[in-house]
Amino acid sequence: MSDGILLATDASNPQVVGAYKFDATSEERARQLPKPSGYKILCAIPEVEKQFEDSEIGLIKSDETVRIEEILTTVLFVVELGPDCYVDKAKFPTGPWCRKGDFVLVRPNSGTRLIIHGREFRIINDDTVEGVVEDPRGIKRK
Numbered sequence: 001m002s003d004g005i006l007l008a009t010d011a012s013n014p015q016v017v018g019a020y021k022f023d024a025t026s027e028e029r030a031r032q033l034p035k036p037s038g039y040k041i042l043c044a045i046p047e048v049e050k051q052f053e054d055s056e057i058g059l060i061k062s063d064e065t066v067r068i069e070e071i072l073t074t075v076l077f078v079v080e081l082g083p084d085c086y087v088d089k090a091k092f093p094t095g096p097w098c099r100k101g102d103f104v105l106v107r108p109n110s111g112t113r114l115i116i117h118g119r120e121f122r123i124i125n126d127d128t129v130e131g132v133v134e135d136p137r138g139i140k141r142k
Contacts, residue, residue, distance in 0.1 A: 034114075036123055037082050037083075041128075046103070046136060048069045075106075
């Protein structure tokens with residue numbers, strides 16, 4: 001019973017509805033990512049630099065500063081597109097605005113935020129993408 005998630009609809013007879021492997025490999029963890037539905041896009045937050053780039057002495061950012069930068073990031077990495085992304089030809093006459101593997105620009109704090117295995121992900125709408133960038137390094141929120 002310790003390897004499953006209990007469904008508590010009936011306290012006298014709980015049912016195991018799924019299993020979670022706490023010692024999962026990287027590949028097994030990747031399969032635990034949600035599949036976006038409809039016109040949703042699953043995005044990962046690119047890793048934030050742990051030290052200030054202008055610091056000649058290697059000044060380290062506090063955990064709170066890193067957390068705030070992750071929350072308010074304007075750059076996301078596209079992990080997976082839902083099956084209905086960009087299919088509306090009237091709304092997207094020029095085709096998809098992004099593809100799997102792109103770095104995209106969005107408004108700060110966009111989408112549904114979730115933490116999976118200690119990494120933050122976002123689920124955004126397909127029309128939330130404001131641009132695609134080849135190299136996100138150096139892009140900062142003002």
